[in-house]
Amino acid sequence: MATFTGVGSHSSLLPVSAKPSRTRSGHRRASVLVRNAISVEKKSLKLDKSEEIFTAAKELLPGGVNSPVRAFRSVGGQPIVFDSVKGSRMWDVDGNEYIDYVGSWGPAIIGHADDKVNAALIETLKKGTSFGAPCLLENTLAEAVIAAVPSVEMVRFVNSGTEACMGALRLARAFTSREKIIKFEGCYHGHADPFLVKAGSGVATLGLPDSPGVPKAATSETLTAPYNDIDAVKLLFKSNKGEIAAVILEPVVGNAGFITPKPDFLNALREITKENGTLLIFDEVMTGFRLAYGGAQEYFNITPDLTTMGKVIGGGLPVGAYGGRREIMEMVAPAGPMYQAGTLSGNPLAMTAGIHTLKRLTEPGCYEYLDNITGQLVNGILDAGKRTGHEMCGGHIRGMFGFFFTSGPVYNFEDAKKSDTGKFARFHRGMLEEGVYFAPSQFEAGFTSLAHTSKDIELTVEAAEKVLKRI
Amino acid sequence: MATFTGVGSHSSLLPVSAKPSRTRSGHRRASVLVRNAISVEKKSLKLDKSEEIFTAAKELLPGGVNSPVRAFRSVGGQPIVFDSVKGSRMWDVDGNEYIDYVGSWGPAIIGHADDKVNAALIETLKKGTSFGAPCLLENTLAEAVIAAVPSVEMVRFVNSGTEACMGALRLARAFTSREKIIKFEGCYHGHADPFLVKAGSGVATLGLPDSPGVPKAATSETLTAPYNDIDAVKLLFESNKGEIAAVILEPVVGNAGFITPKPDFLNALREITKENGTLLIFDEVMTGFRLAYGGAQEYFNITPDLTTMGKVIGGGLPVGAYGGRREIMEMVAPAGPMYQAGTLSGNPLAMTAGIHTLKRLTEPGCYEYLDNITGQLVNGILDAGKRTGHEMCGGHIRGMFGFFFTSGPVYNFEDAKKSDTGKFARFHRGMLEEGVYFAPSQFEAGFTSLAHTSKDIEFTVEAAEKVLKRI
Numbered sequence: 043m044a045t046f047t048g049v050g051s052h053s054s055l056l057p058v059s060a061k062p063s064r065t066r067s068g069h070r071r072a073s074v075l076v077r078n079a080i081s082v083e084k085k086s087l088k089l090d091k092s093e094e095i096f097t098a099a100k101e102l103l104p105g106g107v108n109s110p111v112r113a114f115r116s117v118g119g120q121p122i123v124f125d126s127v128k129g130s131r132m133w134d135v136d137g138n139e140y141i142d143y144v145g146s147w148g149p150a151i152i153g154h155a156d157d158k159v160n161a162a163l164i165e166t167l168k169k170g171t172s173f174g175a176p177c178l179l180e181n182t183l184a185e186a187v188i189a190a191v192p193s194v195e196m197v198r199f200v201n202s203g204t205e206a207c208m209g210a211l212r213l214a215r216a217f218t219s220r221e222k223i224i225k226f227e228g229c230y231h232g233h234a235d236p237f238l239v240k241a242g243s244g245v246a247t248l249g250l251p252d253s254p255g256v257p258k259a260a261t262s263e264t265l266t267a268p269y270n271d272i273d274a275v276k277l278l279f280k281s282n283k284g285e286i287a288a289v290i291l292e293p294v295v296g297n298a299g300f301i302t303p304k305p306d307f308l309n310a311l312r313e314i315t316k317e318n319g320t321l322l323i324f325d326e327v328m329t330g331f332r333l334a335y336g337g338a339q340e341y342f343n344i345t346p347d348l349t350t351m352g353k354v355i356g357g358g359l360p361v362g363a364y365g366g367r368r369e370i371m372e373m374v375a376p377a378g379p380m381y382q383a384g385t386l387s388g389n390p391l392a393m394t395a396g397i398h399t400l401k402r403l404t405e406p407g408c409y410e411y412l413d414n415i416t417g418q419l420v421n422g423i424l425d426a427g428k429r430t431g432h433e434m435c436g437g438h439i440r441g442m443f444g445f446f447f448t449s450g451p452v453y454n455f456e457d458a459k460k461s462d463t464g465k466f467a468r469f470h471r472g473m474l475e476e477g478v479y480f481a482p483s484q485f486e487a488g489f490t491s492l493a494h495t496s497k498d499i500e501l502t503v504e505a506a507e508k509v510l511k512r513i
Numbered sequence: 514m515a516t517f518t519g520v521g522s523h524s525s526l527l528p529v530s531a532k533p534s535r536t537r538s539g540h541r542r543a544s545v546l547v548r549n550a551i552s553v554e555k556k557s558l559k560l561d562k563s564e565e566i567f568t569a570a571k572e573l574l575p576g577g578v579n580s581p582v583r584a585f586r587s588v589g590g591q592p593i594v595f596d597s598v599k600g601s602r603m604w605d606v607d608g609n610e611y612i613d614y615v616g617s618w619g620p621a622i623i624g625h626a627d628d629k630v631n632a633a634l635i636e637t638l639k640k641g642t643s644f645g646a647p648c649l650l651e652n653t654l655a656e657a658v659i660a661a662v663p664s665v666e667m668v669r670f671v672n673s674g675t676e677a678c679m680g681a682l683r684l685a686r687a688f689t690s691r692e693k694i695i696k697f698e699g700c701y702h703g704h705a706d707p708f709l710v711k712a713g714s715g716v717a718t719l720g721l722p723d724s725p726g727v728p729k730a731a732t733s734e735t736l737t738a739p740y741n742d743i744d745a746v747k748l749l750f751e752s753n754k755g756e757i758a759a760v761i762l763e764p765v766v767g768n769a770g771f772i773t774p775k776p777d778f779l780n781a782l783r784e785i786t787k788e789n790g791t792l793l794i795f796d797e798v799m800t801g802f803r804l805a806y807g808g809a810q811e812y813f814n815i816t817p818d819l820t821t822m823g824k825v826i827g828g829g830l831p832v833g834a835y836g837g838r839r840e841i842m843e844m845v846a847p848a849g850p851m852y853q854a855g856t857l858s859g860n861p862l863a864m865t866a867g868i869h870t871l872k873r874l875t876e877p878g879c880y881e882y883l884d885n886i887t888g889q890l891v892n893g894i895l896d897a898g899k900r901t902g903h904e905m906c907g908g909h910i911r912g913m914f915g916f917f918f919t920s921g922p923v924y925n926f927e928d929a930k931k932s933d934t935g936k937f938a939r940f941h942r943g944m945l946e947e948g949v950y951f952a953p954s955q956f957e958a959g960f961t962s963l964a965h966t967s968k969d970i971e972f973t974v975e976a977a978e979k980v981l982k983r984i
Contacts, residue, residue, distance in 0.1 A: 104844075204676060
């Protein structure tokens with residue numbers, strides 16, 4: 043919870059401790075006192091140590107971060123430097139505690155720093171974190187992924203979602219002997235050159251049109267269409283007959299905020315790609331093992347040709363993967379001629395994290411639970427929005443959710459951009475002060491975990507109503 | 514050491530144990546007996562469990578591996594599946610022990626599974642392996658890297674060498690507003706499309722010309738020259754005046770086997786790039802923190818504009834980095850407009866591994882030690898080669914080495930390709946049977962660590978002589 047330092051913004055340097063000493067109920071009583079005393083005055087959030095560390099970081103790392111969206115540039119305010127995480131909680135370096143709805147952008151689906159995963163990691167690291175050579179654990183995680191994900195008969199592990207999408211793209215081009223690809227506006231598939239066209243995530247967050255340093259030749263084969271617009275896709279197939287290697291999409295968008303596919307969209311894509319000998323690639327880096335154990339493809343019952351994975355599959359360590367039909371995957375070196383390699387790919391430590399994370403997710407009730415609490419969360423926030431007179435829309439599927447400050451509906455990136463990002467920024471900051479951590483960007487989905495409790499959800503919804511009243 | 518199962522190739526399934534029960538001296542006595550009995554008959558290496566696991570792997574992963582060179586395709590024989598590593602040693606799933614000269618392809622420079630690093634990892638993982646947000650440890654490793662590497666004033670952490678080189682390339686193109694790059698034949702800079710031209714490492718190992726799935730447009734801006742050929746570089750600058758964004762190279766090649774730069778080569782590159790407003794990029798993914806604490810640039814006293822790093826910097830976890838002059842690095846989002854992102858970039862666990870690995874390397878005497886034992890190793894092998902009538906050449910710099918089965922000298926990839934790869938394969942297999950693990954490819958450098966002892970080196974040289982006698 044936000045540390046309560048007193049009325050107004052008196053800031054004294056409290057010692058940094060991992061967990062705040064104040065109890066949650068004590069905090070709530072104190073905050074009620076403050077609110078009664080000062081009506082809509084917001085609580086001050088002490089972030090002195092965050093400021094100190096982040097200021098130092100700006101001299102060392104571009105923008106002070108190793109990934110753009112962490113710099114809070116679209117929401118403003120002091121970026122928060124974290125000290126530790128556990129379950130559904132995060133603690134920053136000033137000792138503030140937050141309920142976390144970023145979950146490290148997806149990996150933390152069973153909760154941060156899970157005890158069983160950690161115990162397995164400790165056992166494994168004693169035997170070595172990396173061999174640069176085959177190990178049994180690669181087979182174990184591969185079997186789990188292949189058993190889980192309908193389209194995947196064979197899989198290649200890599201070190202990130204970016205590497206997975208790069209590999210899948212090269213493979214699709216090699217398999218079809220074609221070069222053009224279709225992606226959707228606002229979708230993000232990692233930062234390989236061909237994907238930096240109308241990309242979501244940080245590109246959208248920072249309002250970048252395209253990135254400098256990407257040659258036109260690298261993106262000239264990348265065709266784009268608005269998400270959910272099957273007619274636009276049909277037009278592209280007409281004017282590029284026999285030339286399209288693949289259609290790639292997030293089956294549920296997370297990188298432009300949370301956007302679900304229209305009822306027939308995925309099916310229509312499956313049909314048109316089949317008719318044209320084009321591969322359908324589901325980028326399940328966010329949705330994989332989160333919408334269902336078998337991902338979006340299981341949830342919607344549509345089987346693509348290739349699937350990319352990441353985040354959850356690494357259980358908090360860097361892992362990506364691409365997989366699909368055996369005949370396609372067997373083009374990948376050394377089975378076939380399509381080159382892709384990685385020194386740390388399949389390392390035993392990352393495999394261990396993935397194996398134990400997936401194991402937890404096979405326990406009955408996981409996805410029902412996620413559906414339940416996430417529904418409570420989103421509906422709670424949207425109801426609060428209604429009651430406080432804000433135009434909002436949003437939704438969830440199992441453990442993935444989002445909301446926009448616009449009346450909606452939001453079917454694509456253009457719709458998403460109608461959101462009042464200034465208001466989102468104020469909401470974001472207000473929630474931080476209430477001890478709730480959402481993604482510092484309107485154009486990112488939210489994530490829950492098995493460690494989030496009903497109490498967490500209640501607190502969050504209460505806090506949302508407080509904040510929505512005053513922004 | 515290779516498990517001695519008896520005369521001939523009687524194979525019984527021994528229980529898998531992490532460490533073999535036989536002592537090294539007992540092994541040697543027994544092997545002398547066998548040799549006297551059967552003269553040049555090689556010992557059988559029992560790899561039943563490796564075979565079983567690898568056969569299963571081929572159904573799950575393309576070629577049975579997550580990185581091509583692990584499949585042993587250029588050396589033949591059963592690829593080995595490992596169970597654990599420690600210090601300078603590896604143990605496979607059949608219980609065979611090996612002295613390791615691959616070191617997971619570079620990361621293991623202080624020895625596998627270092628106790629201090631492991632202790633730090635255990636402390637860190639309890640606090641969470643990934644936040645998706647800033648943490649202090651990013652600053653700590655950044656400071657260490659910036660202090661160590663002459664060209665680096667600012668750094669961005671990523672998840673692999675491939676990502677680092679992709680980032681550096683995009684940055685160089687953004688900074689110079691040019692698109693063409695010069696790389697050298699046989700050098701390998703990860704598998705981003707523009708680099709898959711006359712690439713080393715697995716591409717060279719598998720004899721692939723270029724990879725299918727890489728559009729011509731992606732590589733048309735990639736100019737190549739033979740390594741060590743400054744005249745070829747000058748010609749390229751003449752015919753592409755004002756168009757070259759960067760020259761990228763391994764300052765000491767490791768990915769085509771071990772090839773050192775001629776005395777004036779790096780200096781000449783530094784001059785011609787400066788004259789032409791072109792950035793000089795040192796790919797120190799292999800050489801960084803290995804040739805010297807400040808890498809090849811410190812060793813040769815040549816300062817590039819950008820540097821890519823990996824392997825050692827992650828201490829056995831997936832980490833890459835690119836860094837350089839502040840004015841260049843500040844083009845990187847969110848400080849500037851050049852996009853590059855990563856969910857797991859800078860995660861606390863990977864940072865911990867890097868920090869403690871680098872800390873160990875700052876202790877006095879490390880690089881002298883590596884120089885010493887690696888010199889003994891290579892000179893010992895080359896002497897053995899002379900005595901047994903093989904044409905060989907090779908060398909080392911500190912903890913990096915290589916040897917070729919050709920008289921040499923080897924100045925570039927064409928020279929390297931003169932190596933008798935069939936003989937290398939026989940040597941590789943013979944050494945495995947002696948309990949020594951070299952990279953399963955002629956076109957990869959070798960790596961030593963602080964954990965390799967003089968005894969390890971002596972044993973290796975003896976084994977090399979044995980093997981060289983009979984191949």
